Amino acid sequence: MASKYVLVCQNVDCMQRGSGELFQKLKDKLAGSEDIEVKSYICFGGCQSGPNIVLYPQKVWYCGVKQSDVEDIAAHVEGGPEVERLTHGIDPTLKDLIYQVLDAGLF
Ligand code: FES
Numbered sequence: 344m345a346s347k348y349v350l351v352c353q354n355v356d357c358m359q360r361g362s363g364e365l366f367q368k369l370k371d372k373l374a375g376s377e378d379i380e381v382k383s384y385i386c387f388g389g390c391q392s393g394p395n396i397v398l399y400p401q402k403v404w405y406c407g408v409k410q411s412d413v414e415d416i417a418a419h420v421e422g423g424p425e426v427e428r429l430t431h432g433i434d435p436t437l438k439d440l441i442y443q444v445l446d447a448g449l450f
Pocket of ligand 1 (some may be wrong): 352353354355356357358385386387388389390391393394397
């Protein structure tokens, strides 16, 4: 069973900005890691700043993600450095709310 999750928003706004392709690329990239699962997420509420990807339990929120960011995000999930440039632009209150929902096991 996975112990780390890469949650990729697959709702309308993020999808229009390419999150479907991001989801597939991350899934392919991380396919060999048994403790990591790439999962779709219904919506994080940060729709205007998407595509949004949240790493859990690390509680790192990446917004405005581009296809060219996939390598760096995958590297972070596998133990590399956080991709600092993608961590800005989401209201901290929204982040806390979503992290509480995830802590409650709703994903
Ligand atoms: S559509 Fe992705 S956060 Fe809402």
